[in-house]
Amino acid sequence: MAVRQIRVLGDELLRKSCKPIKEVTPRIRQLIDDMFETMYEANGVGLAGPQVGILKQVVVIDVDDGNQYVLINPEILETVGSKTDYEGCLSIPGKTGKVTRPVHVKVRAFDENMEPYELEGDELLARAICHECDHLHGGLFVDLVEGELEEVETAEDEDE
Numbered sequence: 001m002a003v004r005q006i007r008v009l010g011d012e013l014l015r016k017s018c019k020p021i022k023e024v025t026p027r028i029r030q031l032i033d034d035m036f037e038t039m040y041e042a043n044g045v046g047l048a049g050p051q052v053g054i055l056k057q058v059v060v061i062d063v064d065d066g067n068q069y070v071l072i073n074p075e076i077l078e079t080v081g082s083k084t085d086y087e088g089c090l091s092i093p094g095k096t097g098k099v100t101r102p103v104h105v106k107v108r109a110f111d112e113n114m115e116p117y118e119l120e121g122d123e124l125l126a127r128a129i130c131h132e133c134d135h136l137h138g139g140l141f142v143d144l145v146e147g148e149l150e151e152v153e154t155a156e157d158e159d160e
């Protein structure tokens with residue numbers, strides 16, 4: 001495993017759309033391992049392929065609910081409700097802003113064995129799923145932010 005460099009705002013790769021993954025090759029498996037390691041090192045709760053320079057539809061999420069979610073080719077099927085809360089991004093270090101997201105999300109994806117599954121998430125997990133899926137289509141939370149971007153006040157804020 002290796003920590004990869006995280007691309008930051010201004011890097012044009014973050015604005016590109018990602019290709020679906022057809023099969024989980026050893027390289028993809030390595031990528032997934034590295035993405036988890038990179039995310040944990042940066043104290044994030046989610047990371048998407050383009051953030052480490054890979055334009056493939058792969059996302060890792062760990063919101064500290066005891067699961068390590070791998071979402072390959074994710075597709076959001078349903079959203080319920082809306083909630084406005086502060087959000088951050090490992091590609092926009094030191095900044096946070098208010099974004100309205102669904103409170104409940106149902107997503108279909110493939111796991112690290114290319115098995116299809118459905119995942120439902122509430123609150124932070126729903127927010128992370130939406131945020132990371134946006135990354136796969138060139139979207140960043142700053143596109144959705146309501147009001148001003150603010151400086152993060154502590155080192156312990158939850159970046160996604």
Ligand code: ZN
Pocket residue numbers: 088089090091131135160
């Ligand atoms: Zn992000």
